[in-house]
Amino acid sequence: MGFWKSLFNGSGSASSQAVISANGLGYQVEDATSNSQSGVKSRILFSKERELDLYELEELCDAVGWSRRPLRKVRKAIQHSFLVISMWEQRGNYRRLIGFSRATSDHAFNATIWDVVVHPDFQGRGLGRALMKEIIRELRNQDISNITLFADPHVVNFYRDLGFSPDPEGIKGMFWYPNSR
Numbered sequence: 001m002g003f004w005k006s007l008f009n010g011s012g013s014a015s016s017q018a019v020i021s022a023n024g025l026g027y028q029v030e031d032a033t034s035n036s037q038s039g040v041k042s043r044i045l046f047s048k049e050r051e052l053d054l055y056e057l058e059e060l061c062d063a064v065g066w067s068r069r070p071l072r073k074v075r076k077a078i079q080h081s082f083l084v085i086s087m088w089e090q091r092g093n094y095r096r097l098i099g100f101s102r103a104t105s106d107h108a109f110n111a112t113i114w115d116v117v118v119h120p121d122f123q124g125r126g127l128g129r130a131l132m133k134e135i136i137r138e139l140r141n142q143d144i145s146n147i148t149l150f151a152d153p154h155v156v157n158f159y160r161d162l163g164f165s166p167d168p169e170g171i172k173g174m175f176w177y178p179n180s181r
Contacts, residue, residue, distance in 0.1 A: 042091040044098070044127060046134050050084050056097045063119050078102065082111060083142075085135045087118070087127065098122045099131045103139060103147075111139050113149040132162050 054071045062068070078084055087099030098119040105111035113135060118128045139147055150173075151159050156166060 042089050044122075044130075045088045045090050046131075047086045047088060048084060048138070049086070050078055050081075052078065052084075052086060052097070052100075057100060060097050060100060060117055060119055063121075064117055066117070077114075080104070081114075082107065083135065083138055085131065085138065087131050087134075089122070099127060101131055101135050103135060105139070105142075105144060107142075109144065110146045110148070111144045113147065116149075128158070129162065132159075136162070 054074055057074065058068065058071065081102040082105035083103045085101050086097060089096045089098045099117060099122065101113060101116040103111045103113045113132075116128070116132065118131060136147060147164075149159065149164065151164075151166075160166070
């Protein structure tokens with residue numbers, strides 16, 4: 001799980017911060033960088049659309065060092081997720097997937113956030129925080145009150161700063177794996 005450490009260590013190639021402001025549709029994220037060749041500023045947009053190019057998502061996951069997963073299973077996971085949030089860089093007519101997260105839920109009380117990823121070129125600019133705030137906002141809009149996730153030790157403080165608590169009330173997670181007996 002070393003990808004978590006690299007995901008949030010702020011070592012992205014760009015050093016500018018994104019300007020993130022709330023609006024009626026969620027977050028408007030204006031990237032402070034511009035393409036030096038064309039002078040076109042980029043915008044960061046969120047989408048709840050589930051129809052993603054799975055190869056583009058695979059490239060994003062490759063960029064942070066995740067192990068490859070069978071695309072048929074990724075497609076199924078997305079289809080069966082309660083919520084999918086993708087984050088896109090829009091630069092003129094060019095659109096690029098730069099972030100992704102999803103949540104499963106019982107549709108009433110509980111949701112678990114999975115697969116939070118931000119491309120390394122866009123890390124360290126507040127975009128991971130914006131992505132998390134967007135998925136939390138959407139879950140809360142669906143009246144989901146118990147939101148959980150699994151975090152590598154290197155990013156516990158990132159999630160704690162967003163209001164998550166490790167082992168609240170002493171609850172310990174338990175896991176069952178095939179061939180564990």
